[in-house]
Amino acid sequence: MWDFFATVRHRHSVRQYRQNTPVEAEKLHAILEMATAAPSAGDLQAYHIHVITDETCLQQLSQAAQQQEFIRQAPACLVFSTDPERSSREFGDRGRQLYAIQDATIAASYAQLAAVAAGLASAWVGYFDEKQVRSILDIPEALEPVAMLTLGYPSEIPEPSPRRPLGEMVSRY
């Protein structure tokens, strides 16, 4: 087990996974638990997570994401959808337009880090056709798919991608 800082430093987008090596059900469960441990506005958890391990379904998701091959090759994929109406019941437009997205994407971030801590790797996929994903997974109109995470055991260790310097991105008052 890595401490938090090491876990964050070891998280890179991994797009090649060990083939024929599924993600164990216990690890998937632990990752989902960590995702739902994320904070959410009013503790409403205005999102839903679809877990996909079916090969045909992964292939269809890959097609819906402009043929990004690694989705098809991943043993698992999590699709995070917002539930804007759930948040709007308490927070109105701000809940609908902002908090639901924050709830869902914070949960996805937690899942990415949990994956690393569990010895797995992931890649965030935001470039996909929402309508196609909705139809593949039969996602109801009330939910909006906003992010996918492919999951699997890494078969590559990517070079860390550069980050902008803190001084450029942080202001102190």
Ligand SMILES: Cc1cc2nc3c(=O)[nH]c(=O)nc-3n(C[C@H](O)[C@H](O)[C@H](O)COP(=O)(O)O)c2cc1C
């Ligand atoms: C909102 C969002 C959308 C992204 N969409 C894609 C995507 O469609 N395909 C992909 O391969 N990576 C995607 N990524 C991953 C980024 O390319 C990656 O996080 C970034 O290059 C930094 O690299 P790192 O994750 O290894 O630190 C996305 C990441 C985020 C946060």
